[in-house]
Amino acid sequence: MMDDRKKRIEDLAKNNQENRASLNHLLENFGENLYSRAKNEESSSGFEDIIQYSILLQDIAESNSSIGKIEEKNRRFLELESAIDKKEHDEKERTKEIAVCNRKLGKALLENSDYEDFTSLFREQADALKAKLESLETRINDLENKEGGNVFSWIGKSAQGLVLRSFLSKAQESQEQLYHNVGQRFSGRSSVTGSDEVAVVCTEIEGINSISRAAMDELSALKDEKRIISAGFDIDGNPQKQIQEVKNHITRIREELAALYRNFGAQASGIMDDDIKPERKYFIDTIVTAEDGEIIGRAVRINQSISDHDTAISKLRASLAVDEEKIKIDKFQKSIRDKKNTIYELEKEIIELESSVVDAQANIEELQKFL
Numbered sequence: 001m002m003d004d005r006k007k008r009i010e011d012l013a014k015n016n017q018e019n020r021a022s023l024n025h026l027l028e029n030f031g032e033n034l035y036s037r038a039k040n041e042e043s044s045s046g047f048e049d050i051i052q053y054s055i056l057l058q059d060i061a062e063s064n065s066s067i068g069k070i071e072e073k074n075r076r077f078l079e080l081e082s083a084i085d086k087k088e089h090d091e092k093e094r095t096k097e098i099a100v101c102n103r104k105l106g107k108a109l110l111e112n113s114d115y116e117d118f119t120s121l122f123r124e125q126a127d128a129l130k131a132k133l134e135s136l137e138t139r140i141n142d143l144e145n146k147e148g149g150n151v152f153s154w155i156g157k158s159a160q161g162l163v164l165r166s167f168l169s170k171a172q173e174s175q176e177q178l179y180h181n182v183g184q185r186f187s188g189r190s191s192v193t194g195s196d197e198v199a200v201v202c203t204e205i206e207g208i209n210s211i212s213r214a215a216m217d218e219l220s221a222l223k224d225e226k227r228i229i230s231a232g233f234d235i236d237g238n239p240q241k242q243i244q245e246v247k248n249h250i251t252r253i254r255e256e257l258a259a260l261y262r263n264f265g266a267q268a269s270g271i272m273d274d275d276i277k278p279e280r281k282y283f284i285d286t287i288v289t290a291e292d293g294e295i296i297g298r299a300v301r302i303n304q305s306i307s308d309h310d311t312a313i314s315k316l317r318a319s320l321a322v323d324e325e326k327i328k329i330d331k332f333q334k335s336i337r338d339k340k341n342t343i344y345e346l347e348k349e350i351i352e353l354e355s356s357v358v359d360a361q362a363n364i365e366e367l368q369k370f371l
Contacts, residue, residue, distance in 0.1 A: 027265030105183030
């Protein structure tokens with residue numbers, strides 16, 4: 001029977017849990033609806049909870065706006081990163097183009113006698129490299145055209161060819177570097193007029209440099225903007241953390257609102273009649289409509305069901321507690337009986353021991369007569 005009552009208590013408690021969830025949901029929706037009506041009533045200005053309701057709504061709106069601003073700032077930061085990366089990549093490509101143009105310009109300068117005044121400083125090095133390249137190319141061609149010989153000759157020829165090609169490659173790199181140095185130094189001079197190749201390449205270089213200067217100005221502005229946004233993130237935390245903190249704040253505000261809604265819904269449903277002041281009750285009557293009757297009826301029925309179940313649970317628990325106390329009493333009474341029986345047996349033993357003592361004393365007295 002006790003197990004049946006415990007099972008009944010579990011069923012009633014589970015049912016009450018579901019009923020409370022349903023009642024809270026009903027009261028929250030009803031209370032929210034009532035607050036939306038109350039905020040438009042002039043007579044509502046004196047009630048603290050309605051003022052608090054407006055403050056909380058404003059807080060949520062400002063928090064959502066704050067999230068939007070953080071997201072927009074983060075979006076802009078990501079846009080800036082992408083734009084900076086692209087411009088830096090473009091600048092690297094322009095640097096490569098300038099390097100190509102400088103080599104092209106240097107070659108054109110060294111091959112044009114009109115610019116001998118400028119190229120005279122590099123003429124000796126240029127001629128030496130040219131002669132070296134021609135010599136290496138001739139030796140490689142002679143080696144490749146050489147016929148006959150045994151395997152050892154072929155191996156020697158192959159090894160010699162590898163060495164000569166390595167020297168040729170390094171000489172070509174040195175020549176290209178010379179062209180680059182000559183072109184780079186010349187391109188830093190004033191603009192060149194004319195229509196020869198030197199003028200054409202200089203114009204090309206100036207065009208690339210002009211684009212580069214404008215791009216660097218833009219890049220500097222983008223980096224400054226990114227630095228300002230980044231500094232803000234360093235102070236306030238990363239955007240994801242900021243957004244999560246604001247969302248957590250909104251969650252807490254919504255919990256406060258839900259409590260207000262439930263309380264107002266309970267008041268309007270008549271569940272909290274004892275706690276409502278007359279002026280509050282009058283105000284509620286002015287905003288509750290006939291259409292709310294069904295909601296109020298459902299709230300009252302669910303609340304009554306919860307109360308009935310609580311009463312039934314209390315009675316069942318009391319019944320179980322009574323039975324548990326009875327079990328304790330039976331246990332105690334049995335213990336008392338057992339201990340009384342033990343006392344009875346001990347008293348019997350005491351009487352027998354006392355009798356033995358008397359007998360022993362009598363024997364002593366008889367024996368003393370012979371002393």
